[in-house]
Amino acid sequence: MTSYVLQRAAQAVALLALVSLVGYAIMNLAPGGPLAVYMHNPQVTPERIAILRHQLGFDRPWYARYVVWAGALLRGQWGDSYYTGRPVLAMIGERLPATLALMLSAFGLAIALAIPLGTFAATHKYSWGDTALSLGSFFAWAMPTFWFGLMLQLLFAVRWRLLPVAGMHEIGNASLPDLVRHLVLPALVLGLGSIASWSRYLRSSLLEVLSQDYVRTARAKGLPETRVRQRHMLRNSLIPIVTLIGLDLHALFSGAVITESIFGWPGMGRLFLEALNNRDYPVQMAGLMLSAALLVAGNLMADLAYVALDPRIRYR
């Protein structure tokens, strides 16, 4: 097991190095660039653009800049934003609490609802409840996030005035109830897609497990139905869900651009989108590396969770 983890970690390092190289090359070779924001601004003179190009190192080839960037990263320096001049890590750090609050709420909501809904749908196959849940899931899946978010805003915030339209806090009110009020709509919008997809995966996984020999055996030997479902069915059917959660882990930190934009949530999704629009390479690269690292880590954790869920799985 230990050697397996070490082997995967070594693979991850090589993969991340490759991701950084390819990502850096694509960003730098794409049309435009960090100075494009000034190019069509009548107040910024050509002479000033030339000075900025030199200051930011754009008079050197991209691979030379990559070597400098990668060397600094190995020393723990993520660089400074081209626009704010602030350390990238500080910019990420100040958005981390908002990102975690939103993502964990959405994650918690999704897990809390997807497992009972998926189980209900599987154990009541083709009932009206299953049909209603299927329709609801497909609707939730197909619905554009921005539309759903705006509709919720219109109903709950504008029409009924039960919840705030946007933001994380009212100005001058940093209390927990105020945070919860602001969290409700974005967490619901963000969690809904996961609820829909996870409950569908769980349903089909449970249906597959239902016909397995070991379930029939468990019932034949007289185990109570609840024990059969809990120990033999649900546990074995969780593997696809664990895979999905592992793959979604990176989203916990990289944020949700559309939901954050609609609800004015100060999370990392907006930071990375702004960096993308402004071609703020240091911030862009930090977002890419963070997301890639968490994706790799999420996959590894999912693989390790399989062992806990299914004793038949062994890594060497």
Next chain:
Amino acid sequence: MLHWKVIRQALILFAGCGCGLLALLGPQFAGAVPAPGTFVLAVSDNPDNLNPYLHSLLASQQVYGFVFDSLYRVNDRGHWEPALATKEEVSADGLTWTYTLRPGARWSDGQPVTSADVKYTWQLATDKGVHISYATGFDRIAGVATPTPGTVVFHLKAPYAPFREQVAGAPIVPHHLLAGLSADEINRAAFNQRPVGTGPFAVSEFVADDHVTLRANPYYWGPRPKLRQIVVRIVPDQNTQVNLLRAGDLSVLQGVPPARLDEVRRFPGVALQRYLSSTYALIQLDEYQFLRDVRVRQALDFATPKALIIKDVMRGQAAPAVSDMVPDGPWANRGLAARPYDPEQARGLLRAAGFVRGADGMFTKSGARVEVPLWTVSSRLYFVQAMQIIAQAWRAVGVSTETHAVSSAALFGQNGPQWNGKDAALIFSWGQGVFPENRINWGSAYIPADANSAGENAERYRNPEMDALLDQADGAVDLARRREIYLRIQALEQRDVPVIFLFWYVNNDAVAANVQGYAATTFGTTPPETWSTR
């Protein structure tokens, strides 16, 4: 327990908790309607840098505009008025500009404003180690003298007419906080997020991607602000901004999206203020082949149904454009008239230029068709719609054209149509502002070689007469003479058609009923110290 009854109970409990939460929060939620003395507005981007010389985004300017002052400023009627300076004297040769500073003016930290601050601003703006973005005109200064703490004298290298708007109208930054920092430290200074200025408000809180709170500056030299605070909310989605307005959370929504205008007009307790923007839409005519002939460019101007675009595409939220000077400003040449939509005149000009109309109705010359592809940015729906109207009109006249809607990066990037050596017409907008300098647009020295080189004359317009006028305008310190030169520059723009001026944008600000003293014009708003909320 996974028995279905238990699951059902769990779901009912969950739903109950949700309803309970809403019931609990609902009565407590009194909404975020601004309290009296608080003024809330929204910007779309996170202000990147609140140091006026280091920022790159409009959102930053919208925030630091409350914080900093210049020596002189333009008021909402377009007139210059004293700000940190009370008197301006210009020498007869235009080389020396002397300002008397306002006695008793202080920074928001209580320190006095002196001539050292003004001199330091020049030093900062010309520091090649600092990531300066906006510092036009400071390089024309040979030296700054500070004979007394209340007097500052600029000595210029050569007469420079735009000095007032570029330097006297530029924000003054504090010497006592920044002079001791190296260039690198200035690039990263905490000052860039929490600046200290002399304006009516001072930043008290900046939560990235959420809001900036500005409190009234107790040391402000002008009338004491009527507001206690201004909150600038950072909300990227325009629909959400409209929802905030509708919920009563905003005092003002600047620039209501045209698509939501009719809806906003019906919001109770909200009034719309309409004014002309200082941004115009244009068709840039890249002069490579046939477009080098002025008659072809004039023909395309006649063939462009500008009034129809204003009416049908912009739904009246635009004004006709004749030149690059904002029509209600002091520099506009009111003697010029836009070419009307006249297909016959367009065809006549093409025939005069030696083109022959073929059996298919398209003009050719020496066997080659007049082909002018139209390009625009796909993210602006109204440009895409205008492009279709223009293409149809040009084809009707006999000019072959294909339409392309692409991303900004593709349009202006290295592989874009501007650099492929063929005639092309690009539809986009240009934020000219209210000042007349347009050298980088029309000067032949500002023709860029590629997408990464500087200069905005990508249409490749060359005219020695225009170059000479631009040089003269730069040196014409006398206002009347300067205006005369810009009138001639506009006449040349109209005659030579380096670009086709489509329209000036119209802005609409939505203002809540409890707001008093706020008014917006092409030139800016009424001073924020005069705004109030009931």
